[in-house]
Every structure is written in C-alpha cells, then in structure tokens.
Amino acid sequence: MDDPIVARGLNHWFGSGEARKQALFDIDLTVARGSLTVLMGPSGSGKTTLLTLLGCLRDVQEGSVRLLGNELHGATNATLIALRRRLGFIFQAHNLHESLTARQNVIMGLEVHGKIPAALAEQAASHVLKLVGLGDRLDYLPANLSGGQKQRVAIARALVGNPDVIFADEPTAALDKETGANVVALIKRLGRERGTTTLMVTHDNRILDQADRIVTIEDGRIVSDRNKGAGTDAG
Numbered sequence: 001m002d003d004p005i006v007a008r009g010l011n012h013w014f015g016s017g018e019a020r021k022q023a024l025f026d027i028d029l030t031v032a033r034g035s036l037t038v039l040m041g042p043s044g045s046g047k048t049t050l051l052t053l054l055g056c057l058r059d060v061q062e063g064s065v066r067l068l069g070n071e072l073h074g075a076t077n078a079t080l081i082a083l084r085r086r087l088g089f090i091f092q093a094h095n096l097h098e099s100l101t102a103r104q105n106v107i108m109g110l111e112v113h114g115k116i117p118a119a120l121a122e123q124a125a126s127h128v129l130k131l132v133g134l135g136d137r138l139d140y141l142p143a144n145l146s147g148g149q150k151q152r153v154a155i156a157r158a159l160v161g162n163p164d165v166i167f168a169d170e171p172t173a174a175l176d177k178e179t180g181a182n183v184v185a186l187i188k189r190l191g192r193e194r195g196t197t198t199l200m201v202t203h204d205n206r207i208l209d210q211a212d213r214i215v216t217i218e219d220g221r222i223v224s225d226r227n228k229g230a231g232t233d234a235g
C-alpha cells in the first residue's frame with residue numbers, strides 16, 4: 001500500500017513583496033501507514049505550517065504533497081473536501097460548540113460523513129468518549145468541563161469518524177499524566193489495529209517515548225529524523 005503522506009521539495013512562503021518570508025525549505029518527508037510520527041523544533045521553526053500543509057488546511061505553493069494517494073498541489077476543491085473526510089484534526093484551540101453537550105460535539109465529527117442514523121451516531125460518540133475516559137460526562141456542556149476534559153472531547157471528535165490520518169498539534173498539553181498516556185495508548189492502538197497514521201507536533205516527553213519516529217525542524221528545514229520503530233524511513 002502507498003505511504004499515506006509523501007512530501008517532496010516542499011517550499012512555503014508567507015507575506016508578499018518586501019515582507020515575503022520563506023517558512024519551509026525543500027521538505028522531503030515520507031510517513032508510513034500506521035505509524036506515530038512526532039514533529040518537534042523551536043517556536044517559529046515551521047511545524048504548524050508543515051502540519052497544516054500536509055493536512056490540506058493550506059494551499060501547497062511549491063513542491064508536491066501526496067496525501068492518501070492524492071496530489072494536493074493544484075488539487076480541486078472536490079478532492080480536498082473528499083480527503084478531509086478521511087482526516088482527523090486535534091488542535092489546541094478545541095473549538096467545541098458551547099451549546100452542545102460532549103456527546104453532541106463528538107457527533108459533529110461524524111457529520112462530514114453525511115446522514116448517519118441518530119442512534120448509531122450516539123452509540124459511536126459514546127464509545128469514543130468512554131475510550132478517552134469521559135464515559136461519565138457524556139451529557140455535560142463544555143462550560144462544565146475542565147480544560148483537559150474539553151481537550152479529550154476534541155480528541156474523541158477527531159477519532160469518531162475512523163480517520164485514516166490524524167493531524168495533531170500539542171494534543172496532550174492540557175492533560176494530566178495518566179490521561180495523556182491513555183490518549184497516546186489509544187492512538188498507538190488505532191495505528192496497530194486500523195493502520196491509522198498520526199502526525200503530531202509535540203514536546204511532550206511521554207509521547208516522544210512512544211513515537212515511532214521523531215522529525216526535528218529548525219528554521220524551516222528538517223535537521224534530524226530519528227526512526228525508533230521499524231518500517232519507516234526519511235523521504
């Protein structure tokens with residue numbers, strides 16, 4: 001099977017004219033199916049820019065990104081929309097709907113898949129909320145949840161649609177030790193059992209220990225690529 005993420009000669013700029021600044025330089029990266037890859041590096045090094053480019057949240061300006069077999073450079077809107085349905089995003093700003101309960105927020109993660117019978121959607125949402133340790137908070141509103149609990153709702157929402165690829169930006173920052181470990185264990189299990197591929201920006205040591213691979217970016221360039229598991233290789 002094709003590698004789910006293949007970037008070649010990826011360059012990216014922000015701004016225009018005199019203010020134009022290059023954020024990524026000639027990035028080559030191949031990510032193996034089912035692996036957990038961590039992106040790390042100093043603030044401003046380009047981690048989020050790379051994550052959002054690979055996750056089709058930003059247009060590719062120069063170079064190639066093949067995501068799940070589809071070229072993103074010049075891709076049509078229809079292709080991008082279809083692809084996004086196969087992705088799960090966990091970002092720090094959890095963007096939960098304040099008027100919806102935890103379970104209803106997670107059900108929102110299924111809506112991109114079209115109409116799903118309500119009972120089935122509720123069952124799926126309850127199941128993932130239990131997996132992230134919120135089985136006793138299904139009907140709570142975000143206002144009545146802690147920061148870490150809200151983050152877990154956002155994680156459940158990203159996972160409920162069985163994404164092929166998960167893109168995560170510091171997903172465990174607001175979590176206590178045990179919950180953070182549980183979330184990573186869940187991501188690892190999805191990788192093993194379903195071949196879910198995860199690319200994650202983090203400095204969390206608990207995750208670095210568990211990662212298959214650690215890619216370090218500095219000043220928009222990959223400066224180190226450490227393969228801890230088998231089967232993955234630098235692009």
Ligand SMILES: Nc1ncnc2c1ncn2[C@@H]1O[C@H](COP(=O)(O)OP(=O)(O)OP(=O)(O)O)[C@@H](O)[C@H]1O
Nearest residue numbers: 014015022023041042043044045046047048049050
């Ligand atoms: N929308 C933008 N407009 C202009 N410059 C930007 C924009 N987004 C990012 N940059 C610049 O691109 C570079 C890379 O930023 P990026 O957010 O990818 O870094 P990062 O490694 O994710 O940083 P952090 O760890 O602080 O989140 C930085 O110099 C940043 O200032």
